[in-house]
Amino acid sequence: MRFNFTFRKNKPAQVINHEGAQAFQLTPALELYAAVATAALNDQFYENAGTRLQRLRELVAQNDPRFVAQMAVYARERLYLRSVPLVLAVELAQVHRGDDLVSRMVARVVQRADEITELLAFYALANQRQGPKTLNRLSKQLQKGLALAFNRFDGYQLAKYDRAGQVRLRDALFLVHPTAKSTEQQALFDQLVRGELPTPYTWETELSALGQESFATAEERQAAFRSKWEELIASGKLGYMALLRNLRNILEAEVSAAAMEQVCTSLSDRFAVARSKQLPFRYLAAYRELLQVRSGHVPRVLEALETAIGHSIQNLRGFEANTRVVVACDVSGSMQQPVSARSKVQLYDVGLVLGMLLQSRCANVVAGMFGDRWKRIALPRNQVLSNVQEFYRREGEVGYSTNGHLVVRELRQQREVVDKVMLFTDCQLWDSHNHGATLAQEWAEYRRSVAPQARLYLFDLAGHGNTPVEVRHNDGVALIAGWSDKVFDVLQALENGGSALSEIEQIEL
Template sequence: MRLNVSAKIAPVFTHEGAPAIRHLSAEQQLRRSVMSCLLWEKEFYEDGKTIADRIVEYAEKVPPAVLAGVAIEARETFNLRHVPLLLLDVLSRTGKGDRIVADTVDRVIQRADEMGELLAIYWRDGRKMVPAQMRNGLARALCRFDEYRLAKYDRDGVVKLRDVLRMVRPRPANDEQSALFRRIKDRTLSTPDTWEVALSGGADKRETFERLLREEKLGYLALLRNLRGMATAGVEADLIRDAILARKGARRVLPFRYVAAARAAPQFEPFLDQALQAAIADLPRLGGRTIVLVDVSQSMEWAMSQKSDMVRMDAAAALGAIVNAERLRLFTFSERVVEVPPRRGMAGVDAIKRSQVHSGTALGAAVAAMNAVPHDRLIVITDEQSADQVPPPVAERAYMINVASNRNGVGYGRWIHIDGFSEGVLRFIHEVERSH
């Protein structure tokens, strides 16, 4: 038997059969699975458990510092809530005993309910001892929240807020905080003034929303998610309009949320469009000739989550419609390529989604067609699951933005590969070009 022979590396393919890139590092595999992931939600090609298991597999392979950075980026730049908690679970093992665990837990936890969710993930296979550094990070996070933010999320989940308190045993900074901790333990926190509490207590829907809007106590995401209900209840339209345009607390709202709100309450689309335009007003302008190519194939029609009517195409179209470029041409592709007007905001989203029939994923043919069009920059927004081989781009600056969590992809090599559906991916393009 001969041993001095070169090892054969098995080829890898996309889910649609095109050759994919084989030599991805553990960090690259982790990022492509994380940055567009709504944890444990089924996608078009893969189920949520498969994706989550892969995330754990590659998270265990990267150094703790890299894993901590990915978790922070997923939470702060891409505004993901649950998948960063899964990364913290892995970090508690790979970085055991290192302060990086406590520091990262403290930074990633940004809502009071995320403390219980982290422990629920950590205990998903049965209760066990919580590592000291995770307890330390949770204690620091717990001490950051005031009574209102704690009471807002003191729910009857598997892991309650008082369970977190008992587990981490934070040291109160003063008598006032000590009393707050006793109220957490006794579950006697002051009832928060939220729309959920008011409506569950039998309050009138119209009166409740109008009062919260006037008092500026309704969070922006809650506003967008409740537009249809408010309109049905007869809430004063001017109050809703003013709140939409004010954008109070809108910093973490992803672009596709505006699209979802406009779909639910189309009468407010003009104001939602204004708010979206304001949200992206500071996006840097890309110089030269830019082509944006958006995937509208059938796989992009899969729902973002079981409870949502938003699909991956909404996220891709929202990104495509907010690119700020000096000279822009906008195309969509499925089994053919169609040019659409390079409109921004809601009009651009509509043009992209209505451009053609959503069928196969001929990404290779689409890139080849774009290579024949004069341009300085190519931005492709896709789930990367091409059915045909993808040629290298001819543009010196070519970006493949992956908006799904599939195992294999095609956008590496000559491509600058970016994962995620936050507007942060467009800011990244500007940073790349500014640094070169």
């Protein structure tokens, strides 16, 4: 991404949320976790990107440096986020010196060659500098970490990500002065400096070259692209993300049945899913795209996508047949915001995907959605993506406010005992009926009068820094944040007696 924001001072912390309702401020560590795990660094309903960046800067200064470094590595390696770990690296370098913590963190979070230039671009922005020549006073620890990162990339990776921008890889090479591991690597560095790295073989370059050719007829062009897609599929050089993003193109090229079978086999392969590190909502985006395609292969591909997303979460401890679970998804207006500027997927969708993934792994579960009202919806457990579509079709049935307290109120009034209540929300809950009701009050009364052992899990999908219930273990309340299937690793840690932060604090540096 391109960092294109200005920093400004935040107002003092408050204990009311963006809807003006009572809320509870998170501790600095929990707030950093929630802000990072939900960061797309794009405008959200309640908070724009510049405000989020400023808040991250302040939270870095408020937290222990080692925890910040662990958070950055956790975000990159467990949550599969790219830009926000680079922000944390730059901000930590501003406030922490005296050891090699920053360089070790940078070497871990920079996993693609273009992340070197992305980090430097943000460093220039954060220090109000322009262009590569103004980076000559780069933090020594950032410099050392980037030099270590340079040593990991081969000629293919350097060529693939040597793109035009505010900072080029060539500029970065001159700036950080990595020591080549071998004469072969030094030759690659020299080629990079001279602009002589060979153009890498990628599906993009192959299709781009084909697109430049002239064809006598539309049928000839269609045949050429069909042949090229079949070649790419057979070669095994079409990565998992590329496959996921090009399903519509492949189907519209009318590739052979054998090629489509190979596509479906690759999509649904358990190990390929694990290696690809896709965020769950990527499968939903692909699923929705295919619903518009006229092809007899679409049902088979939809089935493969259902299988793939099912692989992303396995058995969870503490969700046996006798464990009663409520999964409640926020479908309010503030949740209907895209997760990034270029995405068609909304926070609303992320909550539904994660909620339906959780439902698919629970043996005794009630699922539903809340807005003005709370409504239970019974759907098959093993159809995650089609269930999301069904929720999406019916979301207007409950309105667009954020009355999350009604989920627990119904349980209390019906004296229905459950073990776990899971709310997937942006945490900006309020009582649109102006009766002063709150989730905190309802939860305390439910625990007191109906189910003393029940636990409430808030899945925070926005990271605004406050919650409708105080996050306290003794009150049976826990916070889990993020968009990845890895939120369920945190859920597992909670079942094992840990916390959201314990997963992060176990990261070794």
